[in-house]
Structure formats: structure tokens, C-alpha cells
Amino acid sequence: GGNICILAVETSCDETAAAVVKNGKTVLSNVISSQIELHTVYGGVVPELASRNHIEKINYVIAQALSDADIKVSEIDAVAVTCGPGLVGALLVGVAHAKAFAYALKKPLIGVHHIEGHIAANYIEHDIKPPFLCLVVSGGHTQLAAVKDYTDIEIIGKTCDDAAGEAFDKVARSIGLGYPGGPKIDAEAKKGDPYAIVFPKAKVAKSEYDFSFSGVKSAVLNYLNSVNMRGKAVNTADVAASFQKSVVEVLVEHTVKAAHDYGFKQAAMAGGVAANSLLRETMKKTCDENGIKLYYPSPVYCTDNAAMIGAAAYYDFLNGKRSGLDLNAFPALKL
Numbered sequence: 001g002g003n004i005c006i007l008a009v010e011t012s013c014d015e016t017a018a019a020v021v022k023n024g025k026t027v028l029s030n031v032i033s034s035q036i037e038l039h040t041v042y043g044g045v046v047p048e049l050a051s052r053n054h055i056e057k058i059n060y061v062i063a064q065a066l067s068d069a070d071i072k073v074s075e076i077d078a079v080a081v082t083c084g085p086g087l088v089g090a091l092l093v094g095v096a097h098a099k100a101f102a103y104a105l106k107k108p109l110i111g112v113h114h115i116e117g118h119i120a121a122n123y124i125e126h127d128i129k130p131p132f133l134c135l136v137v138s139g140g141h142t143q144l145a146a147v148k149d150y151t152d153i154e155i156i157g158k159t160c161d162d163a164a165g166e167a168f169d170k171v172a173r174s175i176g177l178g179y180p181g182g183p184k185i186d187a188e189a190k191k192g193d194p195y196a197i198v199f200p201k202a203k204v205a206k207s208e209y210d211f212s213f214s215g216v217k218s219a220v221l222n223y224l225n226s227v228n229m230r231g232k233a234v235n236t237a238d239v240a241a242s243f244q245k246s247v248v249e250v251l252v253e254h255t256v257k258a259a260h261d262y263g264f265k266q267a268a269m270a271g272g273v274a275a276n277s278l279l280r281e282t283m284k285k286t287c288d289e290n291g292i293k294l295y296y297p298s299p300v301y302c303t304d305n306a307a308m309i310g311a312a313a314y315y316d317f318l319n320g321k322r323s324g325l326d327l328n329a330f331p332a333l334k335l
């Protein structure tokens, strides 16, 4: 068979992204227009502003992806787009543009699940093949996914309240580090003592593979209040380091326990929080000790991007999955 080139579009949250990916692996282009500055003053993503900004950027981003890839539109074999989950207005911009491209090029359209995309980011730089266990940790999701095959994924654990990235963002805001909080906490924690404050490691009674982060988030807020009430200064580096340690420990424990119980010899990580340096370091060390081979994408493929959507779509394409031109955006799409 020949090469399969997929034009992929991703607009589920606050990045307008397009990419061209060959055979699910070779990234010919990967354009990301971030809206971070637009949302920073509000301390988080404002959905209506996100939608409007996607509309302003999408044409340029797709054109740039095609020109960076140095490819003729006639060489595109399929158009892929994130159709959920995410912000409905944001998703609709990508879906509408991808449909128009597919229709104009007379090429198949493939709607991709955002999490399937995050997981597929691992195929870009590594030769990992299913089956494996994947810890998906982003601003909107915290899941343990059993990747039985490229297009056969089962969620075996998830968060009962906040997503891991959401907890990072909220704690960062409470100690004045700003948005997005994950990378800021990561950097601030390097200057602090992770043993300075003991924050609870939230356990969930229902399942040993599920997560809960609202407890540790509240513990941080209570701690900040009590320090303030005593008129003392908060050591933000110690708070960041202690909070990060508490979250990372739970993520690693549950992943390794699930890998062991389900008999996975390989594990992977995906999503924005997978860019966290302590998580990468601790997960690697613990997986090594337990005979599990660990993979994770470069930071640029951890946070939202369209190359990961192009990688996932390749396997959908081979599997014969096609979406109609009536494809919709599904804010709460299930895997």
C-alpha cells in the first residue's frame, strides 16, 4: 500500500491546531495557535471567547499546516477532526471546517475522539504497540485507559471530581501563579520542599483505579487560610512542591497497580499533565522497579495538538471508520 496522508484539525478547547501526518507517525506539519494570552486575564478558558478566536484563526492555521507540510491538497487522503469531548462551540468550528475541506477535496472525513488522540500521541515518537495501559491526564480528563488495540480502548479508572490538570490550575491560581497553572507549579515546585507540608492523598472507596483531587485542592485552600490567619507569609514553592508530590504519588500508584492487576507489561502517559517533570521522573522510576516499560510523548505532543488527532485517525482510517458530512460536535462524547 501507499502512504496515507491525513489533514487533522483540533479545536476542542483553547488551541486552534492543524497538522498533516503520514502513516500515523511522520508529522509533516504541526501548527498550534494558542489562546492562552486571551484567557489569562480571566484565570481560565472562557468558552465564548474560545469559539470566536477559533473562527478567526482556523483558516490561517490549516493553510499554514498545508504549506509547512509542502503537500498538494490532492495528496491528502482523509480529513480528520476532533468531534468531542470538549467545548461545544469550540469543537463546532473545527468540525465545520473539516467538513468543508473533506467535501471540497472529495476525501473521507473522520471524526476523532479527543482522548483517542491524546493516547495516539505516543505512536508518533515511539514504536509502542497495543496492548498497553495509558494514564490520560489533562485539564479536562483523568483516566486510566486499557488500550487493547489501536481502536479498542476501555476506561478502567477515572476521576470522581476534578481532573488532575484542573487541580493544578486551581491550586496555581490560589497561590497567585496564574493560568495555566500546571507548568507554573512544575517550575515553582523545583524551588520548594515537597515534604514541607503534608497534604492528604485522596483515596476513593468505590474503586482502587479511580481518582479524586477535590480533597487535596481543599486541603491546600485550608492551609493557605490558616497561614494567612496567623499572619504568616505563605511559602509558595513549598506549597507547590508538596501539592505536586501528593498528586503525582496517587497517579503513579494507581497506574502501576492497574498495570500489575491487568497484566500490562507496557504503560504510557498522555495529556497536558503528562508533561509534568516530577510525574515523568517518578513514573519512570516506579515502572522500572516493577518491570513495566514506560512511554510518554514530548511535551509538545502531550498538550493539545492536531498531530495526535492525525495519528489516531490513521488507525480509524485503516479500520474503515468514516464520518458523514452530517458529523456533529459532541461535548460529552464517550470512548
Ligand code: KG4
Pocket (backbone or CB within 6 Å): 013, 137, 138, 139, 140, 141, 164, 165, 166, 168, 169, 180, 181, 182, 183, 186, 271, 272, 273, 274, 275, 276, 277, 302, 303, 304
Ligand atoms: O491536554 P491539555 O493541553 O488540554 C486538555 O485536553 O485539557 O491539558 C492542559 C492541562 C492544563 O490543566 C495544564 O495546567 C496542564 O495540562 N499542564 C501541566 C503541565 N503542562 C500542562 N500540568 C502539570 N505540569 C505540567 N508541566
Ligand code: ZN
Pocket (backbone or CB within 6 Å): 114, 118, 138, 139, 271, 272, 303, 304
Ligand atoms: Zn486535551
